[in-house]
Amino acid sequence: TQLLEQSPQFLSIQEGENLTVYCNSSSVFSSLQWYRQEPGEGPVLLVTVVTGGEVKKLKRLTFQFGDTRKDSSLHITAAQPGDTGLYLCAGGIEAGANNLFFGTGTRLTVIP
């Protein structure tokens, strides 16, 4: 059973398009992280958000933590082929927890 549900599961878009990935739960999290995982590799941390309503930007990526700390979104502007990968959200119930609950993942393909 996954505490975090991500949507969509699969997304295929053209280079230059915008997209949003959603991460939802019925549980409240102290922190929410987003990772990207490429084939044959482990997940790589993109961002950590800890405050309800918090918005963080990383170049063309915008991350938001929901006001109730039960959901999050990742928005990519002008997607590039290098953005292709599996995007995972992960939540920590307790502050600073290393035992994270990962979402089901969104597999993004950006077509040149």
Place this chain on the structure above:
Amino acid sequence: ETGVTQSPTHLIKTRGQQVTLRCSSQSGHNTVSWYQQALGQGPQFIFQYYREEENGRGNFPPRFSGLQFPNYSSELNVNALELDDSALYLCASSPGPNTGELFFGEGSRLTVL
């Protein structure tokens, strides 16, 4: 690169066998967590080791066990392998047990036949 190394990268076992997976943590990190990632799923927390002791465990049976050594490297042992144990096993090192900072290795892909 995270500086976390895992071995072996791939291995095949048969049902009932035992397996040991190894992980070297990033320099300066004293905590290691293990995750299981089944095909098409997100990683699931198995357990964490800090100061050579298990410090937190997910919903995995006792046949999943581990060790941490004085140099902070770690092993994951799985006994009586089942077909459903086929997965990518990820090790993550952290600078402490409650930092929320995870640096993952590339994983060990286990196939159980």
